[in-house]
Amino acid sequence: KQEVTQIPAALSVPEGENLVLNCSFTDSAIYNLQWFRQDPGKGLTSLLLIQSSQREQTSGRLNASLDKSSGRSTLYIAASQPGDSATYLCAVRPGSGGGADGLTFGKGTHLIIQP
């Protein structure tokens, strides 16, 4: 059974710092990996999706990398801002059939950017 772990569970940094959020998964047979952002009381917003054949994806100040063989992904946030404060979730989609289209989520990293 696929398990997704996110480290750290919580992080508080001053504004302007660059930071890295980590995600690891136990089964490397994935179809893709997705990073989401969740604000308190809100739904999930997709940030980046990396297909299994890709190594990284970038969107603005965000960069996500994927090392499928080692079961790891990182989300890099450059020049952090107070508006980046949220919970960041990593999710993988299995690469084979039998419920393959449902995502398996980590429990998230709760990020606070101090002004």
Next chain:
Amino acid sequence: DAGVIQSPRHEVTEMGQEVTLRCKPISGHDYLFWYRQTMMRGLELLIYFNNNVPIDDSGMPEDRFSAKMPNASFSTLKIQPSEPRDSAVYFCASSRRGGGDTQYFGPGTRLTVL
């Protein structure tokens, strides 16, 4: 597009009552997913549909839970009878294709069972 729409946003009910959660996916999306989020277990897939047909319901916790998708624009998740341990936030998501496309999430329904 209005995005994925869920109703109600909040539901408070008493143990033993029937609860029905509703979802309208994004128009043109073939896949619909129901997830549940709790502090203890995080986000878990309950069931998903492809073209209105349930594909995998292995995540549905018990027979008290049922889900239907009578047409491409509407799905329900029903709990009967409800129990306090069902208290959670229930999310609906949709995507254009199953694996390669982004899943778009609704705002969720926060269910409290007293």
